[in-house]
Amino acid sequence: MAVNFSSIPAFRGFRAEADVFDCEVIGELPSGLRGTFYRVGPDWLYPPTYANDIPFNGDGHAQMFRIADGHVDFRSRYVKTQRYKAHHEARRGLFGTYRNRYTDDPSVRDLSGGTANTHIVYHHGKLLSLKEDSPPVVLDPHTLETLDDYYTFNGELTSKTFTAHPKFDAQTGEMLAFGYEARGEDTRDVAVYSFDANGRKTWEAWVRTPYVSMLHDFAITATHIAFLAIPYVVDVERMKAGEVHWAWDSTKPTWFGVMRRGGDGSDIRWYKGPERCATHVMNAWSEGERIFVDMDMANKGQFPFFPYLHGEHFDPKLTAGRITRLSVDLNKHQDHYDMEVLYPDVTGVLPRQDDRYHGIPYKVGFMPRFGWTAQGPETSYTRFDHDTRKTTTYIPGKGIGLAEPCFVPRRKDAPEGDGWVVGVANLPGERNISELQVMDAEHLDEGPIARVRLPFKAPGQVHGWWVPDWELPV
Amino acid sequence: MAVNFSSIPAFRGFRAEADVFDCEVIGELPSGLRGTFYRVGPDWLYPPTYANDIPFNGDGHAQMFRIADGHVDFRSRYVKTQRYKAHHEARRGLFGTYRNRYTDDPSVRDLSGGTANTHIVYHHGKLLSLKEDSPPVVLDPHTLETLDDYYTFNGELTSKTFTAHPKFDAQTGEMLAFGYEARGEDTRDVAVYSFDANGRKTWEAWVRTPYVSMLHDFAITATHIAFLAIPYVVDVERMKAGEVHWAWDSTKPTWFGVMRRGGDGSDIRWYKGPERCATHVMNAWSEGERIFVDMDMANKGQFPFFPYLHGEHFDPKLTAGRITRLSVDLNKHQDHYDMEVLYPDVTGVLPRQDDRYHGIPYKVGFMPRFGWTAQGPETSYTRFDHDTRKTTTYIPGKGIGLAEPCFVPRRKDAPEGDGWVVGVANLPGERNISELQVMDAEHLDEGPIARVRLPFKAPGQVHGWWVPDWELPV
Numbered sequence: 005m006a007v008n009f010s011s012i013p014a015f016r017g018f019r020a021e022a023d024v025f026d027c028e029v030i031g032e033l034p035s036g037l038r039g040t041f042y043r044v045g046p047d048w049l050y051p052p053t054y055a056n057d058i059p060f061n062g063d064g065h066a067q068m069f070r071i072a073d074g075h076v077d078f079r080s081r082y083v084k085t086q087r088y089k090a091h092h093e094a095r096r097g098l099f100g101t102y103r104n105r106y107t108d109d110p111s112v113r114d115l116s117g118g119t120a121n122t123h124i125v126y127h128h129g130k131l132l133s134l135k136e137d138s139p140p141v142v143l144d145p146h147t148l149e150t151l152d153d154y155y156t157f158n159g160e161l162t163s164k165t166f167t168a169h170p171k172f173d174a175q176t177g178e179m180l181a182f183g184y185e186a187r188g189e190d191t192r193d194v195a196v197y198s199f200d201a202n203g204r205k206t207w208e209a210w211v212r213t214p215y216v217s218m219l220h221d222f223a224i225t226a227t228h229i230a231f232l233a234i235p236y237v238v239d240v241e242r243m244k245a246g247e248v249h250w251a252w253d254s255t256k257p258t259w260f261g262v263m264r265r266g267g268d269g270s271d272i273r274w275y276k277g278p279e280r281c282a283t284h285v286m287n288a289w290s291e292g293e294r295i296f297v298d299m300d301m302a303n304k305g306q307f308p309f310f311p312y313l314h315g316e317h318f319d320p321k322l323t324a325g326r327i328t329r330l331s332v333d334l335n336k337h338q339d340h341y342d343m344e345v346l347y348p349d350v351t352g353v354l355p356r357q358d359d360r361y362h363g364i365p366y367k368v369g370f371m372p373r374f375g376w377t378a379q380g381p382e383t384s385y386t387r388f389d390h391d392t393r394k395t396t397t398y399i400p401g402k403g404i405g406l407a408e409p410c411f412v413p414r415r416k417d418a419p420e421g422d423g424w425v426v427g428v429a430n431l432p433g434e435r436n437i438s439e440l441q442v443m444d445a446e447h448l449d450e451g452p453i454a455r456v457r458l459p460f461k462a463p464g465q466v467h468g469w470w471v472p473d474w475e476l477p478v
Numbered sequence: 479m480a481v482n483f484s485s486i487p488a489f490r491g492f493r494a495e496a497d498v499f500d501c502e503v504i505g506e507l508p509s510g511l512r513g514t515f516y517r518v519g520p521d522w523l524y525p526p527t528y529a530n531d532i533p534f535n536g537d538g539h540a541q542m543f544r545i546a547d548g549h550v551d552f553r554s555r556y557v558k559t560q561r562y563k564a565h566h567e568a569r570r571g572l573f574g575t576y577r578n579r580y581t582d583d584p585s586v587r588d589l590s591g592g593t594a595n596t597h598i599v600y601h602h603g604k605l606l607s608l609k610e611d612s613p614p615v616v617l618d619p620h621t622l623e624t625l626d627d628y629y630t631f632n633g634e635l636t637s638k639t640f641t642a643h644p645k646f647d648a649q650t651g652e653m654l655a656f657g658y659e660a661r662g663e664d665t666r667d668v669a670v671y672s673f674d675a676n677g678r679k680t681w682e683a684w685v686r687t688p689y690v691s692m693l694h695d696f697a698i699t700a701t702h703i704a705f706l707a708i709p710y711v712v713d714v715e716r717m718k719a720g721e722v723h724w725a726w727d728s729t730k731p732t733w734f735g736v737m738r739r740g741g742d743g744s745d746i747r748w749y750k751g752p753e754r755c756a757t758h759v760m761n762a763w764s765e766g767e768r769i770f771v772d773m774d775m776a777n778k779g780q781f782p783f784f785p786y787l788h789g790e791h792f793d794p795k796l797t798a799g800r801i802t803r804l805s806v807d808l809n810k811h812q813d814h815y816d817m818e819v820l821y822p823d824v825t826g827v828l829p830r831q832d833d834r835y836h837g838i839p840y841k842v843g844f845m846p847r848f849g850w851t852a853q854g855p856e857t858s859y860t861r862f863d864h865d866t867r868k869t870t871t872y873i874p875g876k877g878i879g880l881a882e883p884c885f886v887p888r889r890k891d892a893p894e895g896d897g898w899v900v901g902v903a904n905l906p907g908e909r910n911i912s913e914l915q916v917m918d919a920e921h922l923d924e925g926p927i928a929r930v931r932l933p934f935k936a937p938g939q940v941h942g943w944w945v946p947d948w949e950l951p952v
Contacts, residue, residue, distance in 0.1 A: 006548050019501075020497060023496075024493055025566065028480070028493070033480060074480050459934060460934035
């Protein structure tokens with residue numbers, strides 16, 4: 005049987021590995037823009053084998069735009085996961101529904117099911133392609149060739165899983181990371197780590213969550229780490245019956261967990277909150293014993309393809325995310341965490357910031373806003389100034405779909421937020437192509453100063469990462 | 479300066495090198511269809527440096543569809559000509575207008591200007607990418623990597639040029655070929671060769687044309703070789719003034735030259751004809767001393783981008799090609815060649831046939847028909863049965879653009895014309911993609927039995943070539 009996506013056109017992706025040397029550029033790229041924009045997303049090599057499967061279960065496809073001297077080279081490569089290689093060898097789909105090993109073909113039981121399709125980051129000379137249910141996959145940052153399909157930090161990774169959102173402490177050069185369901189499926193164990201600039205493990209602690217929950221992201225400050233457990237829950241019996249890994253249990257509270265960096269984890273405290281969904285952190289910081297975490301928070305489970313256990317249906321109003329500041333004072337005997345919606349009128353998800361300020365007090369953030377019109381998606385990028393609580397928004401043309409952006413500092417020592425925002429736009433209509441758009445970060449509303457055209461619609465993206473040329477020469 | 483085609487969108491090509499593993503297939507590929515469909519066309523890496531440049535001066539981009547067991551893998555690679563490598567190194571266009579070395583950047587004067595963008599054929603284990611102004615470029619038939627950017631058959635090629643239309647004698651396994659302007663620009667010399675199945679030169683003869691003319695194609699029979707000189711002429715003074723290589727001189731006659739295979743060329747005879755344009759041969763054969771050559775013939779120069787020297791303008795009616803049979807009887811003392819328009823109602827160019835019957839009496843041919851509508855191109859494929867003079871036509875949907883097809887025999891020993899026709903279609907509108915269409919050659923009007931989808935609009939094609947798996951295992 006040849007490949008055919010006709011019955012599920014929404015799952016039809018790019019499926020090509022492509023190189024574009026010296027991409028066409030409309031406008032002019034700033035000469036100071038030097039580095040590589042990496043992105044990764046799911047791109048089904050074979051159609052799902054289960055009708056209930058979800059878009060996020062596609063094979064990871066990594067992409068890079070390398071920019072220097074006003075020129076851009078593009079490359080895309082599938083991440084050669086154990087799963088991809090099994091698909092390639094068999095020329096058919098072998099893995100079952102989303103994060104459910106009970107539904108896999110028996111021939112792949114001993115392989116990692118990780119798709120490496122969620123995030124891509126660079127640390128200790130390695131480009132890491134990440135999926136939170138499995139260890140990192142290492143890519144060559146210059147070629148995107150896969151170098152290690154199951155990276156355990158030279159055996160130092162004791163968790164069976166590794167987050168798609170490791171954090172980078174710009175002050176120390178450390179990477180902080182964790183794995184949840186760390187001892188296996190449906191376990192409450194979370195392993196927390198730090199790795200130094202050479203990738204050596206310098207800290208490990210184990211904690212337990214109040215219930216097994218999707219811990220997609222986490223937060224770091226100079227002194228603390230925070231988690232938010234949200235009501236996406238696991239039920240192994242449901243999985244054995246062929247359901248996907250997660251379902252939304254609206255009877256569950258959220259729990260905000262805070263622990264000290266460098267400790268043994270026994271100090272972790274869990275603060276209760278109402279039913280909420282928040283999956284991504286813009287930034288976090290500590291002021292003495294007070295910790296603040298800014299997230300994109302909604303009232304209900306935001307993923308329309310995961311079932312709701314108690315009869316709800318996906319409601320765009322209740323699932324719209326807003327930048328919300330969670331905080332606790334560790335010196336107080338509070339049981340609940342505090343919440344403040346910072347920008348009530350702005351909805352979106354996938355917040356980002358100037359990563360040089362990660363874990364410390366900051367003022368500038370960015371977030372895509374998503375909407376739908378009859379013409380297709382209507383997306384925009386908003387810049388947030390927390391000092392003034394003012395926002396600036398770039399609204400592209402009708403039907404243009406913008407992916408999560410990255411901030412690029414103008415120089416290594418440029419002031420916070422001084423630089424560019426880069427993000428990929430899918431253009432509608434007969435062109436059916438994608439382009440990388442480059443905006444001045446302080447004049448977002450003026451729109452792109454340069455657009456880097458691809459001759460096709462690029463593979464999808466969940467997250468992206470900018471690596472400046474002072475970290476990795478281009 | 480980054481690349482920008484905005485002022486010349488018609489020259490904007492694909493520019494990506496791509497691999498699609500296990501292409502999506504709509505319909506079902508016949509299990510007997512095993513082999514590789516190669517194609518090549520111009521795909522500008524950098525925009526032309528001269529405003530009068532023509533589409534055919536773009537860098538050659540080779541592509542292949544490898545088909546077996548109902549699965550298809552696609553690959554495209556630029557041909558790494560000396561010209562391409564110079565462009566790549568400099569990140570800008572360096573070559574001047576079409577086949578005019580006077581307009582090149584001085585830095586590339588010692589390099590071959592060949593683009594290898596016209597035809598791609600397989601012989602003696604080598605995949606040859608061809609442009610008639612320069613020697614072949616050798617590609618790896620499995621990877622499309624360039625192995626030799628200036629192939630001289632181990633030094634045996636004495637011409638400075640090599641046709642894009644070598645012929646393959648299915649009876650002997652020989653490749654017959656020629657070079658025109660063989661001693662250099664504006665020379666009337668033509669070198670004619672045969673090479674055996676191992677690529678060793680077994681015959682060479684030199685002849686001269688009545689005037690320097692575009693000799694794009696030629697004809698072979700079991701005993702003879704034929705050329706048609708058409709009124710596309712060279713004028714070095716015009717070239718020095720920045721004009722392209724060719725212009726149409728309607729005061730010139732055509733000349734049909736016939737020579738014996740294996741001789742020293744001194745027997746060549748030139749038969750006169752009226753102003754006509756014909757650039758491609760469907761097939762040719764000899765009956766005793768009579769030779770027949772079927773071509774796509776029009777009244778006037780068919781390339782709208784080449785100037786007319788005597789005030790004419792491109793006229794679609796006068797430039798429409800029709801399958802025309804040219805013939806002479808070598809025993810007769812005739813000065814003019816004979817012509818018969820075989821299918822007066824069918825217009826098109828780029829005729830093909832069942833190549834197993836090349837050079838011998840045959841009955842089946844194919845040709846794309848080209849037209850334009852407000853919705854875009856309107857093209858179709860016609861099958862010709864010379865025994866009955868009947869035609870069968872496949873008309874795809876509105877706006878679909880079909881490239882030159884290839885015939886694929888059902889088996890090595892299948893009857894003439896029993897098999898499939900394969901050709902690439904560009905789909906209009908929002909999909910903006912290409913697909914390889916597979917038709918039953920004897921039921922063309924029933925349309926595709928399988929369509930192999932690409933996730934992008936493929937690089938352009940001038941010519942294509944099918945290599946069955948019994949010549950090159952896939």
